[in-house]
Amino acid sequence: MEKDRYAVIWTQINGDPVKMANIISTGREFRFSYTQDYLNTGSTTGVSIFSSPDIFEDKPIVHTASEAMPLYPRLMSLIPGQGKKNIQRRIYNNILAKYDTPPAPGFDTEWALLMMAGRNGIGHIDIFETDFEAQQWYEEKQKPLLQSDESELRSTIWQFLKEDLSMALPEDIDLVNLLGPTPSVGGMIPKILATIPDLPNWNGDFERPGLQHIDGHKSVEVIIKIEYPEYAGLTQLEALGLEANKKSGVITPRYWLANIDDLPMIAIERFDRTQKGTPIPIESFFSAMASATTDVTGATDTDMERVGRMLAAIGKVAKFDVKTSQKSVYQRFLLAILTGNGDMHLENLSFIGGNDGLSVSPMYDPAPMRAWSRHNLLSAIPFEIEGSLRDSIIRLGKSFGLNKKIATELLHQCAESTDNFQEQVLSETNVPHETQKRLVSVISDVRKKLGVVG
Ligand SMILES: Nc1ncnc2c1ncn2[C@@H]1O[C@H](COP(=O)(O)OP(=O)(O)O)[C@@H](O)[C@H]1O
Ligand SMILES: [Mg+2]
Known part of the structure; x- marks a missing residue:
């Protein structure tokens, strides 16, 4: 029989650490309830948008466990992704393998990963096995991991990442300790959370997340995404995607492109931390939808019409400007279609803020993935296509509260x-010619079908 597992959720949402909830995970269900301490803070922000303490108070929130979703959806996002390029999973698996009795593959391992990695990640939720562990963790002083003269060591780390993570961990470098229990981030592209110097150009220096200064410079919290040969040109194309969104008025984070030891990367400023480093809640559309319904179990497991309606439902549980948000998501969808980003799925859209002031997050991951044939989809999330593409897309506006004229x-x-997006794609020097050609042809075809200029 499945054993019961216990854990605790803490948060620093208001600056100081406070215990938010107790967790029990049985084989069949996952449940949690808010602590009196947390309820006393009066916060309406909880683990997830749809589990506000305002609504549940001290009653348990119960999630029926399934193989795909053994834990509450918001917690699933704290476990390092399954992809073979996931740096975090590889590092943690190395730690687990050294245990006297390593956890069995399957849920045992996932739980162990959550206990190690489920803190200091994207958003405001920190998971620990015990309160004692939580208190110790928050008390630990944040120290630099690398000394300023260790640029060679930094290079070696990039080298290790460049070797496709398939090479054995270098003997003389304890990467596990160096990168520490690095906070995990989902998604397909290998990435780490870090701080870099807040300067116009980035030379590849990085430090652990949360560090306010690097070698005397003010630092900025970033996600560093690393480009691999099978997606040559991706970081430049992602930057183009960010620029296109910015030009259209969508809020986009700052970013830095760099090529360090022949490894192209993009560092993107995190929007889930304040200037002082206080966590800001963030939850993907997927997590929000999956915690409200049982039939959404994957990031493309819906249709765009329903996404529009879900935004309207959010307005009932949080302080959320439904109209502005619907328009913004519809606009991002149009931009995705127009720039060959067929990859706008439920994990690439998030809500940011607490239930007392929620909005759609700044743009992230707008890479024009249709440049690669295996990702060449008009839209990762389907929508009704009846008649011309142009008419169908304008009709979709209705689900986002937009009439035909406005859409x-x-x-x-x-x-x-x-x-000018196609021209820009063609002028990117690091994007292989074949990739440029494929993307431009996909985009010009879609623009023709939409009857728009360019
Ligand atoms: N600038 C950012 N600030 C905070 N969180 C972010 C930011 N960019 C991405 N994320 C989070 O990290 C996850 C992975 O990033 P993403 O760019 O989507 O990578 P991938 O290309 O691998 O899908 C996202 O799903 C989101 O939760
Ligand atoms: Mg993504």
């Missing part, structure tokens, strides 16, 4: 602000 106007605005 058409938005389409033309987005088309205009991306009318």
Whole structure:
């Protein structure tokens, strides 16, 4: 029989650490309830948008466990992803393998990973096995991991990452201790959370997350995404995607491109931390939808019409400007279609803020993935196509509260602000010619079908 497992959730959402909830995971269900301490803070922000302490108070929130989703969806996002390029999973698996009795593959391992990695990640939720462990962890002083003269060591780390993570860990470097229990981030592209000097250009120096200064410079919290040969040109194309969104008026984070030891990377400023480093809640559309319904179990497991309706439902549980948000998501969708980013799925859209002030997060992951044939989909999330693509897309606006006139106007605005996107793709020196050609042909085809300029 499955054993019961216990853990605790803490958060630093208000600056100081406070215990938020107790967790019990049985084979069949996952449940948690808010602590009196947390309820006393009066916060309406909880583990997830749909589990506000305001609504549940001290009653348990119960999630029926399934193989795909053994834990509450918001907690699933704290476990390092399954992809073979996931740096965090590889590092943690190395630690687990050294245990006297390593956990069995399957849920035992996932739980062990959550206990090690489920803190200091994206958003405001920290998971620990015990309160004692939590208190110790928050008390630990944040020290630099690398000394300023250790640029060679930094290089070696990039080298290790460059070797496709398939090479054995270098004997003389304890990467496990060096990168520490690195906070995990989901997604497909290998990445780490770090701080870099807040300067116009980035030379590859990085430190652990949470560190306020690097070698005397003010630091900035970033996600560093690393480009691998099978996606040659991806970091440059992602930057183009960010620029296209920015030009259209979508809020985008700052970013830095660098090529360090022949390894192209992009560092993107995190929007889930304040200037002082206090965590800001963030939850993906997937997590929000999956915690409210049982039939959404994957990031493309819905349709765009339903996404529009879900945004309206959020307005009932949080302080959330439904109209502005619906328009913004529809606009991002148009931009995704127009720039060959077929990859706008439920993990690439998030809510940010607490239930007392929630909005759609700044843009992230807008890479034009249709440049690679295996990702060449018009839209990762389907929508009704009946008649022409143009009519169908304008009709979709209705699910986002936009009438035909406004949806058409938005389409033309987005088309205009991306009318030089194809030229930009062709002028990127690090994108292979084949990739450029494929992307440009996909985009020009879609723009023709939409009857827009460019
Ligand atoms: N600038 C950012 N600030 C905070 N969180 C972010 C930011 N960019 C991405 N994330 C989080 O990290 C996850 C992975 O990043 P993403 O760019 O989507 O990588 P991938 O290309 O691997 O899907 C996202 O799903 C999101 O939760
Ligand atoms: Mg992503």
